Amino acid sequence: MSESEHTGDSPPNAPPHHAPNGKFRNPWGLAESRFAGLLRWRWNRVRHPLPRDDGARSLRCVPPAVRVPRAAANEIAVTWVGHSTLLVQLGSVNILTDPIWSDRASPWRLVGPRRLIPAALPLNGLPPIDIVLLSHNHYDHLDAWSVRALARAQPTAQWVVPLRLGGFVRSLGVRYITELDWWDERTVGDATVACTPARHFSARTPLDRDRTLWCGFAVASAAGRLFYAGDTGLHPEFARIGERFGPFVVSAIPIGAYEPRWFMQPVHVDPDDAITAFRALHAHHGSLARAVMVGVHWGTFRLTDEPILAPPQRARAAWTRAMLPDENLWVLAHGETRGIRMEQRGTASSFLLPRRPASSHVDGMEHGLTVYRHDSPGGRIVIITVDERNPNDVVARLQVERRADPERQGVGEPPLIAEARGTSREAVLTELQALATDDAELARRLARWTAMQRRPRSDAP
Numbered sequence: 001m002s003e004s005e006h007t008g009d010s011p012p013n014a015p016p017h018h019a020p021n022g023k024f025r026n027p028w029g030l031a032e033s034r035f036a037g038l039l040r041w042r043w044n045r046v047r048h049p050l051p052r053d054d055g056a057r058s059l060r061c062v063p064p065a066v067r068v069p070r071a072a073a074n075e076i077a078v079t080w081v082g083h084s085t086l087l088v089q090l091g092s093v094n095i096l097t098d099p100i101w102s103d104r105a106s107p108w109r110l111v112g113p114r115r116l117i118p119a120a121l122p123l124n125g126l127p128p129i130d131i132v133l134l135s136h137n138h139y140d141h142l143d144a145w146s147v148r149a150l151a152r153a154q155p156t157a158q159w160v161v162p163l164r165l166g167g168f169v170r171s172l173g174v175r176y177i178t179e180l181d182w183w184d185e186r187t188v189g190d191a192t193v194a195c196t197p198a199r200h201f202s203a204r205t206p207l208d209r210d211r212t213l214w215c216g217f218a219v220a221s222a223a224g225r226l227f228y229a230g231d232t233g234l235h236p237e238f239a240r241i242g243e244r245f246g247p248f249v250v251s252a253i254p255i256g257a258y259e260p261r262w263f264m265q266p267v268h269v270d271p272d273d274a275i276t277a278f279r280a281l282h283a284h285h286g287s288l289a290r291a292v293m294v295g296v297h298w299g300t301f302r303l304t305d306e307p308i309l310a311p312p313q314r315a316r317a318a319w320t321r322a323m324l325p326d327e328n329l330w331v332l333a334h335g336e337t338r339g340i341r342m343e344q345r346g347t348a349s350s351f352l353l354p355r356r357p358a359s360s361h362v363d364g365m366e367h368g369l370t371v372y373r374h375d376s377p378g379g380r381i382v383i384i385t386v387d388e389r390n391p392n393d394v395v396a397r398l399q400v401e402r403r404a405d406p407e408r409q410g411v412g413e414p415p416l417i418a419e420a421r422g423t424s425r426e427a428v429l430t431e432l433q434a435l436a437t438d439d440a441e442l443a444r445r446l447a448r449w450t451a452m453q454r455r456p457r458s459d460a461p
């Protein structure tokens with residue numbers, strides 16, 4: 001690497017996780033996993049094979065109790081499908097995290113880590129999914145077969161992915177994609193999704209390391225707030241994530257794939273690190289009495305050296321040592337659903353703290369596009385898109401798709417009802433509202449949404 005690569009083409013205000021060479025990096029100046037370490041680890045495994053592990057026989061699978069089609073307005077229900085795949089029913093919003101249903105977490109069908117236990121909930125048995133969160137492109141989180149199958153089964157879901165991952169996901173048939181950078185947030189139907197920093201890396205081949213971003217997510221709905229860590233090692237931002245997007249009712253954090261520590265520690269938390277992260281997430285809000293941690297990323301594929309059943313045992317021991325309430329650590333059986341009812345409804349479906357300005361990365365494919373999609377009681381899907389990529393020509397579009405005709409879904413663009421152009425978001429939304437007054441229900445939805453969009457932003461960069 002020449003010196004100029006470190007100082008050269010970097011845009012003047014590029015955030016520190018954007019490397020000047022166009023790739024991404026962990027910005028904290030902490031030790032990284034190296035390729036030489038990977039070779040050493042694999043070679044050690046060849047020389048000293050892991051002892052036989054019958055732990056998979058003790059993995060339990062129970063029938064899910066998914067809320068169909070949705071949870072009650074004041075309930076949060078979590079179902080573990082396996083690995084990092086959770087169905088989180090955040091009140092009326094159904095969310096899926098890093099979906100994998102395949103037999104192997106691998107680019108190949110016959111080689112690679114094999115599922116220890118079948119997925120507890122069939123992909124075609126899911127309730128309507130509103131939001132799919134994809135944290136990064138590793139094979140155990142972004143499974144091409146599962147993405148294609150979900151794109152067909154759930155064509156109207158909104159996928160939220162980190163920067164530069166949208167193109168690949170689109171190539172697998174997904175239609176609605178929002179790319180976000182760390183700390184960015186976006187309204188999706190009745191929820192707000194924020195992309196949060198993680199300490200990890202990306203790669204699907206030996207040649208594409210760190211070309212797409214990795215992240216965690218925070219989601220706020222009227223029922224409460226969810227944190228999903230993705231894959232991560234410990235880093236210094238958990239407290240800030242909690243302060244900005246919490247307090248979280250449920251935090252899903254990995255507890256598995258952590259041995260050997262000399263190699264995994266920078267990129268995967270172990271159960272102790274997971275609980276350290278959990279405490280940091282809640283540091284700003286004081287009480288941990290009602291905060292739940294769900295342990296994920298274990299018991300499904302054998303990716304690393306620790307025994308299959310060690311993650312839940314170590315997590316439970318660390319939880320007890322931290323003197324946290326027993327019932328608030330959820331280590332679920334495959335398929336198990338657990339729910340919490342909130343005593344009172346949350347106050348808002350969006351984060352109330354000041355927003356950061358929208359990302360300024362022109363190659364993010366959804367850059368400047370705000371997309372709102374909502375199921376309407378009339379069996380329609382209302383889609384409002386605001387395109388602000390050209391500040392002199394802001395375009396707002398209103399489209400409506402019939403839900404009743406599943407064959408039509410995913411075929412071509414939904415019919416355009418109205419389009420407005422102008423030089424400000426304010427102007428085009430006013431015009432769009434004027435154009436849609438024929439249809440009382442549409443007008444009402446549009447008014448509600450535009451009011452939300454106009455709320456003053458106290459952007460402090």
Ligand SMILES: [Zn+2]
Nearest residue numbers: 136138200231
């Ligand atoms: Zn990963």
